[in-house]
Amino acid sequence: MHRRSAMTALAGMTALASVLTGCGVIGGQSADLQIYSARHYDLEGAFGQFTEETGITVEFISGDDAELLERLKAEGDDTPADVFMTVDAGNLWNGARQDELAPISSTVLDEAVPDDLRDAEGRWYGLALRARTVTYNPGSVDPSEFDAVETYAGLADPKWKGRLCMRDATSAYTQSLVAGLIDLHGRERALEIVEGWVANDVAIMSNDILLLEAIDAGTCDVGINNHYYLARTLEENPDLDVDLYWASQEGAGTHVNISGAGVVKGSDNPEDAQRLIEWLATDGQNAFVDANHEFPVNPAVQPEPVIAAFGDFTRMPLNAEAYGSLNAEAVDLLAEAGYR
Numbered sequence: 578m579h580r581r582s583a584m585t586a587l588a589g590m591t592a593l594a595s596v597l598t599g600c601g602v603i604g605g606q607s608a609d610l611q612i613y614s615a616r617h618y619d620l621e622g623a624f625g626q627f628t629e630e631t632g633i634t635v636e637f638i639s640g641d642d643a644e645l646l647e648r649l650k651a652e653g654d655d656t657p658a659d660v661f662m663t664v665d666a667g668n669l670w671n672g673a674r675q676d677e678l679a680p681i682s683s684t685v686l687d688e689a690v691p692d693d694l695r696d697a698e699g700r701w702y703g704l705a706l707r708a709r710t711v712t713y714n715p716g717s718v719d720p721s722e723f724d725a726v727e728t729y730a731g732l733a734d735p736k737w738k739g740r741l742c743m744r745d746a747t748s749a750y751t752q753s754l755v756a757g758l759i760d761l762h763g764r765e766r767a768l769e770i771v772e773g774w775v776a777n778d779v780a781i782m783s784n785d786i787l788l789l790e791a792i793d794a795g796t797c798d799v800g801i802n803n804h805y806y807l808a809r810t811l812e813e814n815p816d817l818d819v820d821l822y823w824a825s826q827e828g829a830g831t832h833v834n835i836s837g838a839g840v841v842k843g844s845d846n847p848e849d850a851q852r853l854i855e856w857l858a859t860d861g862q863n864a865f866v867d868a869n870h871e872f873p874v875n876p877a878v879q880p881e882p883v884i885a886a887f888g889d890f891t892r893m894p895l896n897a898e899a900y901g902s903l904n905a906e907a908v909d910l911l912a913e914a915g916y917r
């Protein structure tokens with residue numbers, strides 16, 4: 578068991594400490610489990626509940642995915658970390674590829690998490706599902722205008738000129754969406770699609786909330802958003818003039834991504850680490866995903882009411898390897914298309 582506090586761990590890592598965005602402790606200064614987390618959404622609630630139910634105390638250190646992965650590599654077997662938690666499937670795939678995650682065998686997880694949302698070798702498991710789909714202003718768009726087969730590609734049609742808002746090219750959300758398009762259509766066609774968005778004078782937004790506000794204000798008619806930002810914004814302002822359209826329902830399905838976790842290879846407490854991941858995928862699913870309006874990965878668990886109101890949808894199967902291995906190609910393609 579670990580007897581190092583998060584602050585001690587930070588002090589020992591001065592070079593990296595400056596890039597970390599914060600740390601938190603649940604259950605005292607010498608917790609049983611140390612979690613390196615790139616997930617910033619209301620972690621305390623779920624982890625606190627886990628500690629209450631199991632007696633296993635949890636400490637977490639936050640940073641972004643790349644920083645935390647670098648830190649794991651630098652620390653090697655001496656790492657205080659037991660669990661690595663990320664957003665974006667490509668980052669989970671990367672953690673496994675760089676040999677920082679231990680394979681585990683768990684019937685609980687095999688039953689709770691669909692095949693495509695977990696690593697075949699048990700090195701990582703998706704725990705929360707987010708959809709990146711089309712949002713629009715119902716005052717200026719009729720949903721029948723969307724291409725129901727290839728909705729993302731359809732936004733390259735000249736009829737959307739001057740009407741589009743999307744996220745910046747540096748966002749992992751944009752990069753994984755484009756990696757998904759390369760995986761689905763091949764590079765040449767994916768480039769045509771992104772060039773079509775650029776030709777439509779797409780307005781680039783630096784975050785998903787600003788994007789929703791621009792649609793609400795009528796600055797743009799259509800955008801692409803992670804569904805939970807709409808749920809969050811609607812909760813604050815039920816009169817928001819933004820509706821959600823489930824993309825590509827008559828085609829390949831809506832693009833999704835996951836937030837998930839794996840047991841760190843250098844963990845001194847892999848049993849409790851596995852128990853935490855199993856809990857998050859089962860009894861703790863609602864506590865973990867609802868606070869951020871995400872979809873449970875576990876099909877036996879119901880989504881919370883705000884997102885349930887968005888209606889059922891068919892998702893594209895998740896190809897974590899494509900999101901990870903095609904990331905550099907996606908970044909390159911975005912630059913080539915002049916997408917900022």
Ligand code: FE
Pocket residue numbers: 803
């Ligand atoms: Fe987000």
